[in-house]
Structures are given as C-alpha cells and as structure tokens.
Amino acid sequence: MPDTRNAIDVRNAVKRYGSFTALQSITLSIRDNEFFTLLGPSGCGKTTLLRMIAGFEDVTEGEIFLFGEEIENLPPHQRPVNTVFQNYALFPHMTIEENVMFGLEMRGSSRDAARKKAGEMLELVQLTPFSARKPSQLSGGQQQRVALARALAPQPKVLLLDEPLSALDLKLRQAMRSELKSIQRETGITFTFVTHDQEEALTMSDRIAVMSAGRLQQLGEARDIYERPVNRFVADFIGETNLLDARIEAVDASVATCRLGSGLTLECDAIGNARPGADVHISIRPERMTLAAANGDPWQGTVKENIFVGTDVQTVVQLQGGIALTVRTQNSAAGVATIFDPGTEVAITVEAGAARMLED
Amino acid sequence: MAGAAATGGSARSDTYASARNWLLLPSWAVLCIFVLAPVAMMLVYSFLTKEFRGGVIWEFTLAAYDQFFFDRGLFGDEPARIDWTYILIFWRSIWQAGLATFLALLIGFPTAYFIATRPAQTRTVWVFLITIPYWVNLLIRTVSMKFLLRDQGPLNDFLLATGLIDDPVRIINTNAAVQIGLFYSYLPFMVLPIYASVERYNFALSEAAADLYASKWTTLRRIVIPSVRPGIIAGCILVFVPSLGAFLAPDLLGGAKNFMIGSLIEEQFKGNAGNWPFGAAASMILLTLVLVILMFLARQQARADREATS
Structure with a gap:
C-alpha cells in the first residue's frame, strides 16, 4: 500500500511506444508540500512521466498514486492535478480573467465565486490590471504568469510544470525562478517541475530526480546530488566535473585508496561494492581544488591555459601521465593570487572529501 | 540636399505606383x-420589356x-395584390x-476533425479521397444520384433486402432527394475549410481544457469550436451560396413540385417560354439576398478572426 502522505507515488511505471521504451520502470515518491524537479536532457523521459501523472499519456505498466489514491486509469479531467504547459496553452479567444476562471467553472463554482477567486489569483501573480485583455496582448512573461494563475486557481493537489520557463529570456527566467519558489511556499501546493536546466533545478528544488535514457539516475536534495553524484552521468550533467579513471588499491573501513593511470594515488569514500582491483570512475569538482607553487609533491603539473569566465578563472593543468584537470579559482584577490601563467609548474591540492567514487 | 533626396524618393514611389497600376x-x-x-448586363435587362420568344425590347x-412581387390579374388591370x-x-x-448547410456542417465538421487528427501522411490521402467526386462533372453526378435514389x-x-422496409420508399422527386443532392454536391466545400482550420488548431489547448476539468464535449464546445470558427463560417458560406442558386439537384431530383430559385431563373432563359427581364430581375433579387447574407457572415467572420488573433 502506498504512503498516503506522499503527494505522488509512481510505482514501476513503464512507458512504451511500440517497440521503443520511453520509460523503464520508474519508481519514485513526491512528498506533500515540496518543490520536486524532474531533471534531465531532452528525450530522457521526464516530460513523458509528467504527462503520465497529468493523464495525457497512458501508463503501459505500473501504477501512479495521488495521496494514496490510484489515478493512472482516470482521464485527465478527473485528476485533481493541474498543469502549466510549456507554451502556456492559454485560450486565445478568452480574456485573462476568463482563462483563470475556466477551471473553477468546470469544477462547478458559480460565476461570481469563480470571478472572485480568479481576482485573487491574478493578484498573486500581479496581473490584476490585465484581467480584461486577451493572451496575445501580453508579453511572454505575463502569459507565463497567467498560465500559473490558471493552473493554481482550482487549488490542485499537485501542480505540474512542464519546462515553463524555457520560452523566456534569461533575466525574466531568473526573476520567475524566485517568484515560482515563493508562490510555492505561499500556497503550500506540491510543485512537480520538469526542466533540462540544472541551474534552474538546483536553485528552486527541495529534491531533484535526475533522469537519463528513460531511467531514474539519482534522487535527492539539490546539494546531495551535486556533492554526491552516484554515477558519471549525474556528475557530468549537474555542474562541471573532472572525471578520472582509477583502480582501487586497497579498501580500509570506508576509505578506498585509488591509483590513477599516472601512478598518483587518491583517497575517497568507498561505495557499495568497492573491492581492491576494481576499475572505477572518480569525480572531482573543479572548485574543490586549489593551486600553489610547485613544492615537490607528486600532485603537480603544468598550467596549459587560463580561461576567464567572469566570476571564476578556469585553469587547465596537465598532470604527469597525460591527465588534464580543470581547476576553478574564484575571481577574488585571494583567488587571483593562486593563478599562474601557462607553462608554470604548479602543485594541486584536492580538498578532503572532494574526490567522489562513482558507481559506473 | 535633403530636399533633393526627398524629391527623388517621391519620384521613385510614383514610378512604383504606376507600375503597380x-x-x-x-x-x-x-x-x-x-x-x-x-452583372451590369443583368441589371440593365431586368429593367427592359420582354420579347415573347425570348430576348428583350429596349424600353x-x-x-x-412588379411581376415578381405583385399579382394584377390575368390582364393586368386588377388592383395589385402581393403575389x-x-x-x-x-x-x-x-x-x-x-x-x-446545416446537414453539411453536421457531417462535415466531424469528418474534417477526423482527417485533421490523422498522422500527416494519411491526411493527404483523406483529403484526396474527399476531392475525388470533383473529377466528375456535377451534371453527371446528379444524374447518377437520380438512378441511385429512384424507386427501383x-x-x-438495399433497404428492401435488409428488410428495413417492405415497399420501396419514395425518395426521388421529394424535398429529401433535393436535400441529398445538395448535401452530396457541396459537402467537400464544408469539409475542406474546416479541415484547414482544425489542422492549424493548437491541440495543447484541448489538453489544457481537459487538465482544467473540462469533459471532451465541453472542450469541443468551449475551446475547439470557437478556435476554428473562421473555418466553419467559410464552409457555411461555400455551401449555402451555391445551394441557394442550385438548379441541377432541384430539377433532376426534386421534380416539378420542388421548384427552387435556380430552376426558376433557368426557365426564363430557356426555349420559347422564357422571360428574360423577369429572369434578370429574379437574379438581381437573389444577388441582393446573397450579398446581404454574406455581409452578415463577413462581419461574424471578422469578429471571429479578431477574437482568434487578438
């Protein structure tokens, strides 16, 4: 029996289109009241999963529960969830107010009650002065907020958002992020958000499910996923990282000593089935390493280039044995002091706990 | 300098204007x-005196x-009564x-919707099938319809064989036969513009409506139909106008009792019994009627367009 306190429980959900499998047995829970994000590259199945929760796609196998109630066989108009569509899908022949009132009227509200509620919703998204306009008379950002008001008005148990910010320009997108987050907190409605933008996911979400190739790769809190990626896909997709091939030399309690191809050794937390002799991948975030003048330590190499990216400087260092590492140094007085010209021999320090062993 | 440039510019736009003309x-x-x-010829003829074996006298x-609207007795000397x-x-x-038009809409809309929601490759086939009857002349199709509908x-x-009826049903030479003929002749004119509208319809709107608790029927009524209204109005005009002036279907399928405007006008220009000025006058009245209806529909159309785009 699924936990009735969970907003959404997806159990072994499979989606097949003919012989193509879009989703391979997904199981995950979305907690009540949280900002949950499905994150992955296009084609990973995240939108398919969202559409299955909304009811627009049939579930080939498996179950979906909404607060403990099985919903995968209900048509979309009988599911108490609402969607903010990628291109808003506002009704062009209705005014903004009529758009927001639509769902309320369909649920049986009187016109007056619906109008009152629509007014509150338009106030929440700060569009009260536009209520009599048609969608085409609004900017993209305003249409976005109408779509949000329309979906929130019937007070759904879960709000589904399908890449709602992707059609907006950068500044607006950033402003909308914090607005969405604060509306989620204000209304207390569970948000399920789909995006391919990892920054968007990290800044807004309570928890993130990273998906790839129709599979759930990792589920956890934003920081958790960034700091402790379980596999190469997650480490690479979320933020930037240095991926290194290594062989386990020894495992002592929970610490594994790994040897890189060049003979350098590195200690990191041992995971699950780590045993001596196994080949593994190791991820080190560029900002978790620092440079210093060469001091005879085996962890040293030659600066190949410095790339200025505004807030940081990325330095590519060539280690002995051909391994190239990217190190990120903050563009501050203290940081700039540790940046060296190309050709200089430098020592690299990897922060304790920064090296992360991956499952595959 | 600025003045010279401006002059040069306007000279050039003059050249464009005359070229355009x-x-x-x-x-x-x-x-x-x-x-x-x-139309001018028809207008002039409608005000001329009739010649008995067809043609006109320039008077x-x-x-x-007068003949159209009033009855003045056999010899034209009685007080005018409305005829x-x-x-x-x-x-x-x-x-x-x-x-x-109504029947064509009733059948044409679901047909168009069906075609527009097929995969792109099959759509072309369906549209092609819809237009196939147009490869055969309307007269021939109407005559064939006569053979299909007659008592034997x-x-x-078919109806006898299925046992639905015991005696042949009289269809030919009834209003129903005219209806069937008109419906058959002009149905594609309803299907094609609606199809074009539905094809451009954003089906995400239907999903949004379903997401907001609207049933399929409500979605159709409140979202789909208002969105494709320009196509519906165009289809109605394209079926109504030719149906109004049609004479093949009424003549061939309706028999003598079910006279329509088209047949009335056609009679006036045929053989010796004709009355050209009267035929012209009836045509002018029909034309006025159609224009009034079209203007009404055009205003509806403009409103629908405004609502769809604004």
Missing part, C-alpha cells in the same frame, strides 16, 4: 469582363420586378439551402 490591369480586366459586365419598365408564388419559391430555396434503384433495393 499596370500590373494590376489583368486582374481588373478579368474582374470587369467576368464579374462586373455580366424601360419595372414590369419584371406569394415567387416569394415562396425564394423562401423554400433559402430554407433548403440552409438545411443543406440500389438504395431501395
């Missing part, structure tokens, strides 16, 4: 020869219009055309 000439010529001239009179004969024929025609025709044979 010359290029528009062929269109104007076609319009004048094939639209304005015949101004309102007799044709309902022709007005009734007009009324019946409008009613028949309206009914044909395939339709009755």
